[in-house]
Amino acid sequence: xxxxxxxxxxxxxxxxxxxLSKVCKNFNVDINIRKANVQEKIxxxxxxxxxxxxxxxxxxxxxxxxxVEVLPIEGQVFIE
Amino acid sequence: xxxxxxxxxxxxxxxxxxxxxHVCEFCFGPLExxxxxxxxxKNISREKIEKGPKSLWRYIDLLPVExxxxxLSAGFTPLIKxxxxxxxxxxxxxYIKDDSVNHPTLSFKDRVVSVALSKAKEFGFDTxxxxxxxxxxxxxxxxxxxxxxxxxxxxxxxLETNKIIGSLVFNPVVVAVDGNYDDVNRLSSEIANEFGxxxxxxxxxxFYSEGSKTLAFEVAEQLGWRIPDTVVAPLASGSLxxxxxxxxxxxxxxxxxxxxxxxxxxxxxxxCSPIYQALKEGRDFIKPVKPNTIAKSIAIGNPADxxxxxKVAKESKGDIQIATDEEIIEGxxxxxxxxxxxxxxxxxxxxAVLKKFAExxxxxxxxxxxAYITGNGYKxxxxxxxKLEKPIHIKPSLIEFKEKVIGKNVxxxx
Numbered sequence: 001x002x003x004x005x006x007x008x009x010x011x012x013x014x015x016x017x018x019x020l021s022k023v024c025k026n027f028n029v030d031i032n033i034r035k036a037n038v039q040e041k042i043x044x045x046x047x048x049x050x051x052x053x054x055x056x057x058x059x060x061x062x063x064x065x066x067x068v069e070v071l072p073i074e075g076q077v078f079i080e
Numbered sequence: 081x082x083x084x085x086x087x088x089x090x091x092x093x094x095x096x097x098x099x100x101x102h103v104c105e106f107c108f109g110p111l112e113x114x115x116x117x118x119x120x121x122k123n124i125s126r127e128k129i130e131k132g133p134k135s136l137w138r139y140i141d142l143l144p145v146e147x148x149x150x151x152l153s154a155g156f157t158p159l160i161k162x163x164x165x166x167x168x169x170x171x172x173x174x175y176i177k178d179d180s181v182n183h184p185t186l187s188f189k190d191r192v193v194s195v196a197l198s199k200a201k202e203f204g205f206d207t208x209x210x211x212x213x214x215x216x217x218x219x220x221x222x223x224x225x226x227x228x229x230x231x232x233x234x235x236x237x238x239l240e241t242n243k244i245i246g247s248l249v250f251n252p253v254v255v256a257v258d259g260n261y262d263d264v265n266r267l268s269s270e271i272a273n274e275f276g277x278x279x280x281x282x283x284x285x286x287f288y289s290e291g292s293k294t295l296a297f298e299v300a301e302q303l304g305w306r307i308p309d310t311v312v313a314p315l316a317s318g319s320l321x322x323x324x325x326x327x328x329x330x331x332x333x334x335x336x337x338x339x340x341x342x343x344x345x346x347x348x349x350x351x352c353s354p355i356y357q358a359l360k361e362g363r364d365f366i367k368p369v370k371p372n373t374i375a376k377s378i379a380i381g382n383p384a385d386x387x388x389x390x391k392v393a394k395e396s397k398g399d400i401q402i403a404t405d406e407e408i409i410e411g412x413x414x415x416x417x418x419x420x421x422x423x424x425x426x427x428x429x430x431x432a433v434l435k436k437f438a439e440x441x442x443x444x445x446x447x448x449x450x451a452y453i454t455g456n457g458y459k460x461x462x463x464x465x466x467k468l469e470k471p472i473h474i475k476p477s478l479i480e481f482k483e484k485v486i487g488k489n490v491x492x493x494x
Contacts, residue, residue: 075317
């Protein structure tokens, strides 16, 4: 079983959409939310995806396709 | 008793042993090194430090390493009294901490990487890794080479390879990932957590970031064991800024200096200023931004230590300012023409912001001020293309030389 700690950042216009629910319904991934801040103009969650590597990858792709920024828990690692 | 007690979550305070871990299992907060200052106080003294190596390792008692083996020549860079720039800005006690000449790869990254990889070797790692095209990759690749470690550097595949020649020369394995920056970020995290590698700003980050404290230690010693009134430093992830603060506080804690910690002034590029925005809007959390600035080395849109940097700015009664790309270029040129130091865009940002604070009267003329210059301009000369004076073209004729050069430029021969 694979796990990934992630930070999801929702753009303002996507905050009201049930995107995480789509992930739950479509893929065999357990979602463990640890921290979140969802308000009118801000939406981010820190969570863990637990499941098969391929399923987690599909879940991430769905989030990205829906406009959610999916970062590792460490934030921006890459430095120019 | 050991000088390091363990690791502690910066958010919830959960404690952990000294291991290559970086995220709290409970709240996912970042971990930080906890020292036993009472124990350190018994062993540390100005005399002992002054007799130590001429490198950052003279402060080993306040670093989370027992046996330094990597980056033995890093640190102990010049602190220069900037008379010319000071005069121009109306500051009588302005100093430049010049990490543009850090050894071996000419940026402050040599400090953090030395500490990270020395610790990595203690943990038994044989492979170093990072995701970078710039100063970080230069430093990791160079130190891994000298330490005999394997080295992997991750970059997005759409970048030109000539950007990484300064790292390629050290012969790391460069992995070009088909994807955008976020894809590289996620893959790096997965690799760091799956492989027994020292991914410098991921799984050994608590140790890596401690290296920046030496920027405070050295300045205090070079000023004759005193703390400056104000410092100005660039903000990227926020780590350097918060660790400089931590460094000065530790010196007071262990009794090496007296007084209070400095006021912390910070500099961000306007095109990537999430920490500045959080401070101005009174937020304790960071809204990530998409960077759009020439200051690539400090362009971190989602800074891991952003909230802690905001806290330090407030606690130290400091402030954070921003500089436009144009002001950054002017900052680079100003430092070069007044002090003969060629810095890169991060340094240009710091100087531009120093100028703003000085002109606004936020810095008093007699304060002892230290501006941190963290990188070298010779690495990114392309940012100055078209921004500098052009040569004066003449025929090989003395008459033309007198007419076009002497006649035009009163300074020459004057």
